[in-house]
Amino acid sequence: MPLFYNLLLYIVLSLGVGFALRSLKNADGSPKVSWYMAGLVIGLLGGLLNVLATSMGLSFGHAFNLHLRLGLLLGSLGTGLIIGTAIGLITSYDMFKRFTLIDSWILFFKIIIIFVVIGGTISSLSIQKYSLQQWFDFFVFGMAQGGIYALVALGYTLVYGILFMINFAHGEIFMSGAFTAFFMANALAQPAVKGQPPFLNTNPVSSLILIFLVAITTSTVIAVLLERIAYRPLRRAPRLVPLITAIGASFFLQYTFRGFYGSGIQSYPQVKSLQGALLLGDVVLFLAVAGVVGLGWLLLQPFYNSLNKKFPRTTWLPPSAIGLILIIAVSLVYNILVYSVEISTKLATPMLVSRLQFVVVTASVLMMSGLYLTVQYTKIGKAMRAVSEDKDVAALMGIDVDQVISVTFGMGAALAGAAGVLYALIFRQVHFFMGFLPGLKAFTAAVLGGIGNVPGAMLGGFFLGIFESMGPSLFLEGLGIPTAYQLKDVIAFTMLVLVLIFRPTGIMGVELSKKKA
Amino acid sequence: MALLEIKEVHSYYGAIHALKGISLAVEQGEIVTLIGANGAGKSTTLKTISGIVRPRQGTVCLAGEDLARYPAHQIVSKGISQVPEGRGVFSRLTVVENLEMGAYIHNDAKQMAEDMERVFAIFPRLKERAKQSGGTLSGGEQQMLAMGRALMAHPKVLLLDEPSMGLAPLLVESIFETVETINKEGTTILLVEQNALMALQVAHRGYVIQTGEIVLQDNAAALRNNQMVQKAYLGMD
Ligand SMILES: Nc1ncnc2c1ncn2[C@@H]1O[C@H](COP(=O)(O)OP(=O)(O)OP(=O)(O)O)[C@@H](O)[C@H]1O
Ligand SMILES: [Mg+2]
Numbered sequence: 001m002p003l004f005y006n007l008l009l010y011i012v013l014s015l016g017v018g019f020a021l022r023s024l025k026n027a028d029g030s031p032k033v034s035w036y037m038a039g040l041v042i043g044l045l046g047g048l049l050n051v052l053a054t055s056m057g058l059s060f061g062h063a064f065n066l067h068l069r070l071g072l073l074l075g076s077l078g079t080g081l082i083i084g085t086a087i088g089l090i091t092s093y094d095m096f097k098r099f100t101l102i103d104s105w106i107l108f109f110k111i112i113i114i115f116v117v118i119g120g121t122i123s124s125l126s127i128q129k130y131s132l133q134q135w136f137d138f139f140v141f142g143m144a145q146g147g148i149y150a151l152v153a154l155g156y157t158l159v160y161g162i163l164f165m166i167n168f169a170h171g172e173i174f175m176s177g178a179f180t181a182f183f184m185a186n187a188l189a190q191p192a193v194k195g196q197p198p199f200l201n202t203n204p205v206s207s208l209i210l211i212f213l214v215a216i217t218t219s220t221v222i223a224v225l226l227e228r229i230a231y232r233p234l235r236r237a238p239r240l241v242p243l244i245t246a247i248g249a250s251f252f253l254q255y256t257f258r259g260f261y262g263s264g265i266q267s268y269p270q271v272k273s274l275q276g277a278l279l280l281g282d283v284v285l286f287l288a289v290a291g292v293v294g295l296g297w298l299l300l301q302p303f304y305n306s307l308n309k310k311f312p313r314t315t316w317l318p319p320s321a322i323g324l325i326l327i328i329a330v331s332l333v334y335n336i337l338v339y340s341v342e343i344s345t346k347l348a349t350p351m352l353v354s355r356l357q358f359v360v361v362t363a364s365v366l367m368m369s370g371l372y373l374t375v376q377y378t379k380i381g382k383a384m385r386a387v388s389e390d391k392d393v394a395a396l397m398g399i400d401v402d403q404v405i406s407v408t409f410g411m412g413a414a415l416a417g418a419a420g421v422l423y424a425l426i427f428r429q430v431h432f433f434m435g436f437l438p439g440l441k442a443f444t445a446a447v448l449g450g451i452g453n454v455p456g457a458m459l460g461g462f463f464l465g466i467f468e469s470m471g472p473s474l475f476l477e478g479l480g481i482p483t484a485y486q487l488k489d490v491i492a493f494t495m496l497v498l499v500l501i502f503r504p505t506g507i508m509g510v511e512l513s514k515k516k517a
Numbered sequence: 518m519a520l521l522e523i524k525e526v527h528s529y530y531g532a533i534h535a536l537k538g539i540s541l542a543v544e545q546g547e548i549v550t551l552i553g554a555n556g557a558g559k560s561t562t563l564k565t566i567s568g569i570v571r572p573r574q575g576t577v578c579l580a581g582e583d584l585a586r587y588p589a590h591q592i593v594s595k596g597i598s599q600v601p602e603g604r605g606v607f608s609r610l611t612v613v614e615n616l617e618m619g620a621y622i623h624n625d626a627k628q629m630a631e632d633m634e635r636v637f638a639i640f641p642r643l644k645e646r647a648k649q650s651g652g653t654l655s656g657g658e659q660q661m662l663a664m665g666r667a668l669m670a671h672p673k674v675l676l677l678d679e680p681s682m683g684l685a686p687l688l689v690e691s692i693f694e695t696v697e698t699i700n701k702e703g704t705t706i707l708l709v710e711q712n713a714l715m716a717l718q719v720a721h722r723g724y725v726i727q728t729g730e731i732v733l734q735d736n737a738a739a740l741r742n743n744q745m746v747q748k749a750y751l752g753m754d
Binding site for chain 2: 379382383385386389390392393395396397398399400401
C-alpha cells in the first residue's frame with residue numbers, strides 16, 4: 001500500500017505543479033518558469049511530502065534504512081528529491097512542449113516507469129539484501145544470457161533485413177540444433193571403457209567443437225530447407241501469408257522434434273573444465289590484453305598503410321612493425337594491471353566470475369564479430385546488403401538473389417544453433433519446446449535494437465539479458481514485490497511494449513523508408 | 518546478325534499487356550534510342566531484355582543466343598548491363614561498394630581495381646565521394662554511379678533507362694557526352710529517353726514506341742525531321 005500512495009503522490013504532484021507553473025505566463029505568452037525549474041520545484045516538494053508521508057507511515061518504510069528516526073526522515077527527503085526531480089524534469093518538459101490526451105497517457109506511463117526504476121533502485125540498494133559479488137553475478141549472468149539472445153536476435157534481424165518478414169520459426173531452429181547436439185554431447189559424456197573418464201572430460205575442446213558442429217549443421221540445414229520449401233514460393237505473396245506460414249512452420253518443427261526425440265526434458269551433460277570460477281582480476285587482464293590488441297590493430301591501420309606505401313618492396317616490414325608495437329603495448333598494460341590487481345586483491349575479498357558464463361560471453365561476442373565482419377567486408381556480405389535494399393537491381397548486378405537469401409537464412413541459423421548449445425550449457429536441459437521463450441525474447445531484443453539492424457540486434461540482446469537478470473532485484477525487490485525474480489519475463493516483455501510505444505524503430509533503428517513500410 | 522535482337526516480344530504484368538509484339542535490333546557499336554510517352558513500355562522493354570520481366574512470347578537474342586533460358590542474374594554474365602530507371606543506387610552501400618557490386622560477376626581483384634580507376638577517370642566526382650554512402654549523393658552523382666557501376670561488368674550492351682531524368686540541363690549535356698564516350702570506347706548502347714531531342718542527337722538510330730508497339734523506326738536524323746516525332750516528342754508544331 002505505501003507504494004501506491006507514494007506513486008499517487010508523485011503523479012498528483014507533478015501534474016498539479018506542472019500545470020500550475022505552465023499557466024504562469026509572461027506578457028508575450030511564453031511560460032514564466034522554464035521546464036527544468038518546474039522539475040526542480042516538483043523534486044523539492046516531492047522530498048518534503050515524502051518526509052511527511054514517512055512520518056505518517058505511508059512511504060517506502062525502508063528508504064536508506066539507517067535505523068534512526070532522523071536518518072529515516074533524511075532518507076525519505078533524499079529519495080523524494082531524486083525521484084521527484086526525475087519525474088518533474090520529464091513531465092514538465094513534456095507538458096511545456098505539447099499536450100493531448102494521448103500524451104497524457106504516455107506521460108502517465110513515464111511517471112510509473114521512472115518511479116519504478118529510480119525509486120525501486122534506491123530502495124533495493126538501501127535494503128542491502130545482496131552483496132557486491134551477488135550484483136556482479138547478476139550482471140555476468142545477464143551478459144551471458146544477453147549474448148545468447150543477441151546471437152538468436154541476429155537471425156531475426158538478418159532475415160527481416162532481406163525479406164521484411166519475421167521468421168517466427170527461428171526459435172525452433174535454435175531448438176533443433178541444441179536438441180540434436182544433445183545426443184552427441186550425451187554420447188561423449190559416456191565413458192568408453194568402464195571406469196575411465198569420458199571423452200568429454202579428457203578432451204573438452206574437441207568435444208565442444210563436435211557438439212557445436214552438430215548443432216550448427218542441423219540448424220543450418222533445417223533453416224535452408226525451411227526457406228526453400230515454405231517461404232520461397234510465397235516470396236511475392238502479401239506479407240501476412242509468410243508470417244502465418246512461419247507460425248505454422250514453428251509448430252511443425254516443434255512437433256516433428258517431439259516425434260523424433262520424445263517429449264521429455266533431457267539434461268545436458270556438464271563439461272567439467274567449464275565449471276568453477278575465475279578471478280575477476282584475471283578476466284580483467286584477459287579483456288585488457290584483448291582490448292589492447294584489437295584497439296591497437298584498428299588504430300595502427302593508417303600507420304600500416306603508410307608503411308606499405310613508403311616501403312612497397314619490403315613486405316615483411318609493416319606487419320612486423322605493427323606486431324612489435326602491439327607486443328610492447330600488451331606487455332606494458334599487462335604488467336601495470338597485474339601489479340594493480342595484485343594490490344587490490346590483497347586489500348579486498350577477490351570477486352569471482354563464473355567460468356562457464358565467461359566462456360559463453362566470449363564465444364558469443366566472437367561469433368557476432370565474425371558475422372558483423374562478414375556482412376560488412378566480404379563479397380557475400382555486401383551482396384546481402386545489396387539484396388536487402390533492392391532485389392531487382394541486385395539481380396541486374398548478376399547477384400543470384402535466391403542464393404543470397406539461402407545464405408542469409410543459413411548464417412542466422414548457424415548462429416542460432418551455436419546459441420542453442422550455449423543455452424544448453426548454461427541451463428543444462430533441452431526439450432522440444434525450449435525454443436519458444438528464448439525465441440520470443442530474442443525477437444524482443446531484435447525489436448529493441450531496431451529490427452533489420454545488425455549492431456542493434458547485438459546491443460538489444462545484451463541490453464535485454466542484463467535488464468532481465470538485474471531488473472527484478474534492482475527495480476522490483478525494493479518496492480516490496482514478493483518473488484520478484486519470477487517477474488523477469490514480465491520485465492522483458494514490458495520493455496518490448498515500452499519500446500513499441502516510445503521508440504517503435506528501436507534503439508539503433510532509423511525510420512524505415514516508405515518502400516519497406 | 519545484330520548484336521542484340523528482340524523479335525515479336527509480348528510481356529505482361531499480370532493481366533496488363535505491356536508489350537504487344539515489339540521487335541528491334543541493335544548492331545555492334547551503335548547507339549540506338551527508344552523514345553515514347555509515359556507508360557508506352559520503354560522500361561518494360563529494357564526489363565524484358567535484362568530478364569527482370571520474362572516475355573510470354575517472342576525471343577530476345579544476344580549475338581544469336583536466345584536469353585530466355587537464363588535467369589536475370591546470368592544474363593549479366595552474358596554481357597548485358599542495365600542502368601535502371603531512377604538509378605537504383607544502393608543507398609546504404611558506399612560508392613566503392615556500389616561499384617564492387619557492379620563487378621559481382623568477375624572474381625579478379627586486380628582487374629576490378631583497374632576497372633574502378635577507369636570509372637573514376639570517366640567520373641572524377643565519384644572518386645571524391647568514394648567512401649560516402651550512395652544515398653547521400655546528389656541525383657547527378659547517383660546517375661554517374663549507376664552508369665559507372667554498370668560499366669564495371671564489362672557489358673557488350675549497355676541499357677540506359679532515362680539517364681537524364683531529374684538532372685539540370687548542364688548535367689544532362691555532360692551525361693550524354695559521357696554516353697558517347699563510352700560508346701566510342703566500344704560499348705553498344707540502347708538508350709531509353711523522354712528527352713527525345715538529346716537522345717536523337719547522340720543516337721545513330723531510333724525507335725518510337727507507343728502503348729506497347731513500335732510505330733516508327735529510322736536513323737536519328739530522319740526521325741528528327743519526322744513531323745509526327747516533332748509534334749509529339751520534340752514539342753514543335
Ligand atoms: N510493376 C508493374 N505492375 C503493373 N503494371 C506495370 C508495372 N510496371 C509497368 N506497368 C505498366 O506497364 C506499362 C508500361 O510501363 P513502362 O514502365 O514500361 O513505361 P515507360 O515507357 O517506361 O514509362 P515512363 O516514361 O513513365 O517510365 C504502363 O502502362 C505501366 O502502367
Ligand atoms: Mg520508364
